[in-house]
Amino acid sequence: MHFDRGGQGPARFVFLLLDNFSHLSLTTALEALRQANKVLKFQQFSWALCGEGGVSKQSSLGFSAALDMGLEDLRPGDTLVVVGGVEVDAGSTDAVLAYLRRMARRGLPVGGLCTAAHTLAKAGLMVDRRATIHWENSESFAEIFDTVPLCDEFYVLEDGYFTTAGGTTAIDLMLALFTRALGGEVATGVAANMNYTNIHAIQRETRMTAAERESVRHPVVVKALNVMEREIEMPPTPSEIAEEVGISTRQLERLFKHHLGRSPKRYYNEFRVQKAYRLILQTDLTVIEIAMACGFSSASHFSKVFRQIHNCSPLSLRRERGAEGHVLAQMTGYRV
Structure with missing residues (x-):
């Protein structure tokens, strides 16, 4: 220019x-x-x-x-x-x-x-x-x-x-x-x-990793979070994650409880649902397309897990996404 x-x-x-x-x-x-x-x-x-x-x-x-x-x-x-x-x-x-x-x-x-x-x-x-x-x-x-x-x-x-x-x-x-x-x-x-x-x-980078968002520094937990983030479309099981980072499944469970306050399975479900939440608010992708992008094998399973975390269905959130509370969520990244 x-x-x-x-x-x-x-x-x-x-x-x-x-x-x-x-x-x-x-x-x-x-x-x-x-x-x-x-x-x-x-x-x-x-x-x-x-x-x-x-x-x-x-x-x-x-x-x-x-x-x-x-x-x-x-x-x-x-x-x-x-x-x-x-x-x-x-x-x-x-x-x-x-x-x-x-x-x-x-x-x-x-x-x-x-x-x-x-x-x-x-x-x-x-x-x-x-x-x-x-x-x-x-x-x-x-x-x-x-x-x-x-x-x-x-x-x-x-x-x-x-x-x-x-x-x-x-x-x-x-x-x-x-x-x-x-x-x-x-x-x-x-x-x-x-x-x-x-x-x-x-x-250097604007895109915060999951470990950065959670302020986690333990090297094994950081590695596990990186695996979860990288493989979100085909999510590995806790035992597969543990094997990749070189520890037992029981050790992984203890580390997640200590550093993140919840089990690897619970954390991964929340992480995937949060990505889905953003996609519902920010895109016109269908619910099944969003479910697949976030590693859920079916729309019904996705809706069940989503409701457990957000107390509403993906479809109801899609209908209400223009409401003020959901715009605020989109701005802040927090659930409402």
């Missing part, structure tokens, strides 16, 4: 706001652009907000953002940035998808923040292009878009397309854009002005 406008004014970023867009992703990207202008001491960048219909869009925090322009007001040289949010399909209407395809055909740089990789992939723009997305949505994305190579990076910037993993990773993306187009000094200045420490250089 190049930001030399040849005297035609600032390079403009146009942010296409989807319904309930990520407030954090938008504001951090905008602040990075503002700080770049401050570091450069002239207006290298400008920005505008657009969206489908109406005069404003509501953010994930409930604030309304006034739209500056309509969808068709983009001009040559603009960079189009789709800002997704909690509900990955919210705002991904046929009109928006067709619009994205038209802008891509015009040769405009197109990208997405937070969960917008889902919208870009749905528009057919990410086939055989690497993408990243917020870790809470990575499982559902991989199930739906199997032709899109999903990676664990904080951002992907390739071939005029870019995606981010949500949260503050919009800053990382903007710093990368500044470095490529304007040099490292500008990016360093922006990061300094924002008091931004790149914790991602330490963490």
Whole structure:
């Protein structure tokens, strides 16, 4: 991407706001652009907000953002940035998808923040292009878009397309854009002005493993959790897991009771059901497809285990997934 406008004014970023867009992703990207202008001491960048219909869009925090322009007001040289949010399909209407395809055909740089990789992939723009997305949505994305190579990076910037993993990773993306187009000094200045420490250089990955989510450090338990996570579609028995990590089944039972407070079987059922819960909320896969993806041999067995943990059936959750409580669950990752 190049930001030399040849005297035609600032390079403009146009942010296409989807319904309930990520407030954090938008504001951090905008602040990075503002700080770049401050570091450069002239207006290298400008920005505008657009969206489908109406005069404003509501953010994930409930604030309304006034739209500056309509969808068709983009001009040559603009960079189009789709800002997704909690509900990955919210705002991904046929009109928006067709619009994205038209802008891509015009040769405009197109990208997405937070969960917008889902919208870009749905528009057919990410086939055989690497993408990243917020870790809470990575499982559902991989199930739906199997032709899109999903990676664990904080951002992907390739071939005029870019995606981010949500949260503050919009800053990382903007710093990368500044470095490529304007040099490292500008990016360093922006990061300094924002008091931004790149914790991602330490963490390296956004996708937390089961062991990381459970804050478990015992090496054998970590190995067992990794086996469970890796083999979720064809789940091994506790004895098979114990054999793979080099201990007896009884030892595995004791370790899980001590470190996780429940048996390996109970933990694995909860782990698989939690993945299913996210897929029900985030995808339109059928219940049987979700059951198979989570290692259940039949819909009836899946429904039985699901009800034991959530006190409702997968079908009832699917019917209610638009309710406020389930949106909150999707945001936090916790059961309601």
